[in-house]
Amino acid sequence: MGSKERIQRQKEDTRKSILDAALQIVKQEGWAAFSMRKIADVIEYTAPIIYEYFSNKEGILFELTRLGYMHLGVKVKAARDSKEDPEEQLEAMWLAYWDFAFEEKEFYQLMYGVQVNCCELYTKMPEAEYTTDLFYDAIEKLLTKQPVSEDTSCLKYYTFWSLIHGLVSINLVQKGANDEINQQILRSAIKAIIKTIND
Amino acid sequence: MGSKERIQRQKEDTRKSILDAALQIVKQEGWAAFSMRKIADVIEYTAPIIYEYFSNKEGILFELTRLGYMHLGVKVKAARDSKEDPEEQLEAMWLAYWDFAFEEKEFYQLMYGVQVNCCELYTKMPEAEYTTDLFYDAIEKLLTKQPVSEDTSCLKYYTFWSLIHGLVSINLVQKGANDEINQQILRSAIKAIIKTIND
DNA sequence: TACATTTGCTTAACAGTGTTAGATTATTTT
């Protein structure tokens, strides 16, 4: 017969088309627009059909997350294999990670819990600027070169902030936190950045 | 009369009670449970009343964000004022920022777009581990001390990852990205961490 | 005091959402 295999193939096709549709919607309209009924519209079925391929909405998100990690893995490996020197390899790998985050923005958001639709960073809010200014002032006190260039303090501020915000985010999203390692990273990295603040 | 003022005061009370209720719900059940009708339940009104105090759901989120930044500002300033030495000040400030993130987890999530309910970091996913392993291998190649301690490579990996993930998150959430500064932070920080990898 | 107006608040509704159960149609097997 072979019709079993044909049906099997069709099923896999629809499953893939669900994921494709989901991705298409998210890339066009963002994560807020992601809905079962919209996916159904795109694949030209009704919503309940999707539940024969995925247990629920989160099932689709899980699968997309998996795909995202696979893409990332390929890119990072390719970056490594493009260099010989271990130092260059490591740098290339992190740069590949960086590029992935923006080329596959939607994947990255899903994989690492980075929102963007709602609640943007309101950096123009005076209440937000207050804290930023405190840090800028503190950093500029440590800069010996006078006059202090705006670029330098900005660079240092974002280096600090990125490190700490990254560490915080990872810990907030990831449950199993090792507090000892966190403190070690925090303190040693802060001291390291402060030490090189006048380089 | 003075009744105008009493009414004014009552209005401010309800406004505050809306924010309190919102915060209470989020702290008890997480951001996913945050809804207008639930707030209404808590303040013992019906949902449409809320729209006389806030233009919509985002208006409440905006106000909570503002409050969050105010809390953070107070904490960071207190940390600064607790020290004399500029280096110690800066370190204390970032540690205060760190503490705020976990003490006021819900605020931090809102302020910086850190999801946690849906789509957790699936670090136990084999597809995710693949990339992690690539980085661990690359880092361990650079560690001269043999045998390589698990703690050391872990520390280095998380330092790298935090920095880059933080920088990525900030850029994804915050629109106005300065690509030049990003590249500068990225490359110089990667090189700096690599340089101190055997300290 | 009697009427008119404003205010406070609620009910009802609309258009969405995820998800499930039951009915219907189409396909395959007997």
Add this chain to the structure above:
DNA sequence: AAAATAATCTAACACTGTTAAGCAAATGTA
């Protein structure tokens, strides 16, 4: 052709944010 099975849809439930209409109580005016 009839029976059994698979594929698909319709309808519904319980939610969501948000708006419009209505009611009832408090207030202002004559």
